[in-house]
């Protein structure tokens with residue numbers, strides 16, 4: 001599995017950093033975790049055709065994690081060259097996709113288009129997954145990638161995702177509470193199998209809080225990527241300090257375009 005970080009910023013875009021989005025690649029199959037970035041352009045930059053997109057997963061209903069869906073939806077639905085695209089978008093409760101379609105196409109066309117479940121011409125297929133129970137629930141499995149959602153407490157309907165493919169296990173924490181009291185136990189539990197990669201947020205937590213490294217050090221992973229980073233709260237020096245504190249876990253500050261082979 002290859003992870004490409006398309007957007008690594010926090011709530012707003014920063015210089016050369018879009019809001020949250022990551023691409024998981026398994027063979028030729030492509031999957032997106034959060035869509036805060038203009039992903040149709042970024043995938044084109046990577047020469048990845050949109051027809052290779054097999055699924056989109058949104059961690060929680062905050063705009064910087066889904067605003068790029070507006071452009072993706074418009075691009076895919078409106079242009080003939082994307083007729084062969086069929087993408088399920090797995091989203092939590094709290095996002096009004098009908099309003100998105102009214103915004104894009106006006107009323108009543110938007111309502112007409114999306115009132116019935118999956119009209120045949122629909123290419124972007126919105127699905128709401130229910131809030132996950134504490135031990136997680138599988139929200140997607142196409143035989144290539146399995147995604148399990150775990151609840152976190154950032155805002156209502158917030159989730160971390162476990163991605164499993166090719167025998168590899170990767171967790172995206174999504175957004176968390178400032179004190180990391182909801183840092184997912186699938187990462188730290190002695191009973192859980194070890195992970196190959198954890199991608200955690202740094203928009204809300206303070207990496208220089210003395211409690212933070214104690215929690216992150218429990219992560220059962222060789223590599224911890226710090227993404228969704230607010231540079232004012234967590235400058236690069238704070239990431240470097242964290243790396244010294246939780247060695248031998250390798251800590252990497254994500255940047256837009258960064259690629260990791262897992």
Ligand SMILES: [Zn+2]
Pocket residue numbers: 060062154175
């Ligand atoms: Zn958030």
